[in-house]
Structure formats: C-alpha cells, structure tokens
Amino acid sequence: MTVQSMTTTRTSDVDGTLAQIYALAGAGADIVRCTCNDVEAAEGLAHIVPRSPVPIVADIHFQYRLALAAMDAGVDCLRLNPGNIRKPEHIRAVAGEARDRGIPIRIGVNAGSLDPDISERYGYTPEALVESAKRELGHFESVGFEDVKISVKASDVPLMVGAYRLLADTVDRPLHLGVTEAGPPPAGILKATAGMATLLLEGIGDTIRYSLTADPVEEARAGRQLLEALGLRERKGLDLIACPSCGRAEVDVIAVAGAAQKALEELNLPIQVAVMGCVVNGPGEARGADLGIAAGRRRGHLFVRGQVVRVVPEEEMVDVLVEWAKRIVSEGVEAALADADASAVAEAEADRMALLEDQGTDANETAATIEAIRRRG
Numbered sequence: 559m560t561v562q563s564m565t566t567t568r569t570s571d572v573d574g575t576l577a578q579i580y581a582l583a584g585a586g587a588d589i590v591r592c593t594c595n596d597v598e599a600a601e602g603l604a605h606i607v608p609r610s611p612v613p614i615v616a617d618i619h620f621q622y623r624l625a626l627a628a629m630d631a632g633v634d635c636l637r638l639n640p641g642n643i644r645k646p647e648h649i650r651a652v653a654g655e656a657r658d659r660g661i662p663i664r665i666g667v668n669a670g671s672l673d674p675d676i677s678e679r680y681g682y683t684p685e686a687l688v689e690s691a692k693r694e695l696g697h698f699e700s701v702g703f704e705d706v707k708i709s710v711k712a713s714d715v716p717l718m719v720g721a722y723r724l725l726a727d728t729v730d731r732p733l734h735l736g737v738t739e740a741g742p743p744p745a746g747i748l749k750a751t752a753g754m755a756t757l758l759l760e761g762i763g764d765t766i767r768y769s770l771t772a773d774p775v776e777e778a779r780a781g782r783q784l785l786e787a788l789g790l791r792e793r794k795g796l797d798l799i800a801c802p803s804c805g806r807a808e809v810d811v812i813a814v815a816g817a818a819q820k821a822l823e824e825l826n827l828p829i830q831v832a833v834m835g836c837v838v839n840g841p842g843e844a845r846g847a848d849l850g851i852a853a854g855r856r857r858g859h860l861f862v863r864g865q866v867v868r869v870v871p872e873e874e875m876v877d878v879l880v881e882w883a884k885r886i887v888s889e890g891v892e893a894a895l896a897d898a899d900a901s902a903v904a905e906a907e908a909d910r911m912a913l914l915e916d917q918g919t920d921a922n923e924t925a926a927t928i929e930a931i932r933r934r935g
C-alpha cells in the first residue's frame with residue numbers, strides 16, 4: 559500500500575521540485591507526481607528523475623506528445639486523464655510506447671471531466687465514472703497494453719465510494735484512491751479520510767492520495783498517518799492519543815497534550831504516547847499505549863504499557879514524557895519497565911484512592927443531572 563503526493567512547484571524548476579520531493583518522501587510519500595505541462599517540464603523531469611529518492615509519475619493533460627517526452631525523460635509512470643486526451647490514436651500511441659518501455663500508466667478518471675456522451679447517458683453517477691475508465695481501458699487493451707492502474711475520483715464522497723466499489727467489482731486492476739479537490743484541512747482531510755478509509759477497510763485500493771489545498775507535505779503526512787491508523791503500514795511517526803478531558807481532569811489536558819505533541823513531533827519518534835487527564839481512569843484506559851502520563855493531585859503518573867513507572871511533579875510531566883519516549887525507542891519497552899521506581903505503584907495508588915474519595919465515583923455529577931431530569935418528568 560503506497561502513499562502518493564504531488565509537487566506544486568514548476569517542474570522546470572529542478573532544484574525547487576527536488577527539494578519538495580525530498581520533503582514529501584520524508585513525510586511519508588512513496589511515489590510523487592509532477593506535472594508535465596510543457597517541454598520545459600519534460601526537460602526538468604530528465605534532471606529530476608535520476609536524483610529523486612522515490613519513483614516519479616508524470617501528470618499529463620491534453621497533450622499526448624508530452625507523455626512521450628516524459629517517457630524519454632525516464633519517468634517511472636504516467637497519469638493520463640481520459641477526459642482530455644480523447645483521440646484513440648493518441649492514446650494508442652502513448653500505450654504502445656509505454657508497453658515497449660515497460661512503463662505503467664494510470665487512467666485517472668475525474669467526475670468533473672467525463673466524456674459528454676457518458677455524462678449525458680449516466681449523469682454524475684458511479685456508473686459514469688466506471689464506464690469512462692472501461693472505455694479508456696479498451697484503448698490500452700487494443701494495443702496489448704496491460705500495465706494499467708485506475709482511479710475514479712470525485713469530490714463527492716458517496717459518489718467516489720460507490721464508483722470505486724463498482725470498479726473493484728468490474729475490473730481486476732490496481733486502484734489508486736482519492737477524493738479529488740477535497741479542499742483545505744481540516745475539512746479536506748476529513749472528507750478524503752471518510753472516502754479512502756471506507757474503501758481501504760473493504761480491501762479496495764492499492765495507492766492513495768490526499769488532494770488537499772495545502773502544502774503537499776500535509777498530504778503525504780496525512781496519507782502515512784491514515785495507513786498507520788488502519789494498520790496497513792508500520793508506524794514511522796508519533797501516535798499521540800489523549801483523553802477528551804472531563805469533570806475528573808486534574809490538569810489542562812489540551813495544553814499538556816499540545817505541548818507533548820509539539821515536543822515529540824520534533825523528534826519524530828515511532829511511538830504511541832498517551833496524555834490522560836486523571837489517574838483514576840487514565841492509565842487503565844490507555845494501557846495499550848507504549849507510554850503515557852496521567853495527572854493527579856498536582857503530580858504526573860508516568861506509565862509504560864499501563865504500568866506506573868514514575869510519579870513526578872506536574873510541571874515536569876512533558877519533559878519526563880519526552881525523556882522516556884526517547885528511552886523506549888532506543889532501549890525498548892522491557893528495559894523501561896525494568897527501570898520502574900519500586901515506590902511509584904504505591905504512590906500512584908494512594909493518589910488514585912485519595913481522588914476517588916474526594917470526587918466519589920461520579921465526578922461528572924451525572925447522578926445530579928439525572929435527578930434533575932427526573933424532576934422535570
């Protein structure tokens with residue numbers, strides 16, 4: 559399962575484009591697409607491809623000759639939009655060349671640029687997107703070209719999900735997923751995640767791209783994080799979990815979680831860390847995390863896989879969390895557990911019991927709320 563992103567630089571700006579490709583690869587992109595919109599861009603690709611840390615896809619619209627030029631430049635893959643390269647002889651010329659050179663092609667169907675006869679017949683439906691992909695696929699198959707990936711993107715999430723489901727039932731080809739023109743984050747990330755996660759959990763999809771109106775590094779990061787969250791990729795970065803806070807919170811959870819995220823993201827450690835607002839429920843609820851901290855009576859209870867290893871003053875919570883995160887990444891969980899402070903468990907339990915005594919088992923005062931509701935009845 560691979561993450562794709564796309565550069566926003568002019569491809570003729572070789573150094574600028576390469577800098578962005580390196581940034582995208584660092585954030586989690588496995589494949590990067592660059593526009594090949596003129597001859598200067600194709601020449602830029604000739605410089606970029608040999609120096610890129612990841613495979614390069616040339617994005618082609620309207621001018622099939624630029625697809626031929628991109629192949630001359632050595633790109634690893636082409637993306638063609640059937641909505642704007644329409645002449646079968648042009649498609650076949652590109653397919654024949656790609657076949658001879660062993661270069662795969664993605665048929666990138668977009669709901670916004672369907673052939674008029676298809677949109678007239680099917681409207682903007684999953685059937686229209688799939689029909690367009692099948693028509694294009696026919697041109698490639700007519701010259702014996704098989705190395706095709708397909709995408710059927712739409713900005714409407716239910717339409718996109720329906721189109722990919724139908725496509726997966728109809729053709730046996732690798733599929734590239736995306737919600738096109740998803741917009742700026744955070745809404746754009748939500749929209750794209752809704753569509754792609756639904757499909758990935760059904761086993762549909764081979765590559766993904768977040769199409770965000772943002773720095774493409776955000777796209778690459780979101781793609782990596784989605785695959786990590788779904789267990790489709792080994793975690794390479796931080797996974798910070800934090801409770802939403804409630805009436806039991808002993809600390810400003812939003813502030814502590816924010817400070818921890820900032821400090822840990824700078825280190826880019828592959829670890830799951832929990833920040834919990836209270837020691838009554840925190841360590842238990844986050845026992846699956848590699849490391850966590852919960853607040854209680856102006857102290858922080860540091861725990862490793864749910865076991866308390868230290869009790870520290872509240873103002874040291876973030877620093878201690880960072881120190882132990884580094885330690886777990888370099889020495890492992892077992893070594894961290896072996897270094898648990900023998901008195902910490904008893905101290906932590908004493909804090910927990912004292913809090914339970916202060917707050918009772920109903921810190922959110924649910925019983926009083928229910929009583930009030932009943933009085934209305």
Ligand code: SF4
Pocket residue numbers: 801802803804805806807808834835836837838839840843
């Ligand atoms: S009970 Fe504690 S850990 Fe759970 S949400 Fe409330 S403050 Fe956070």
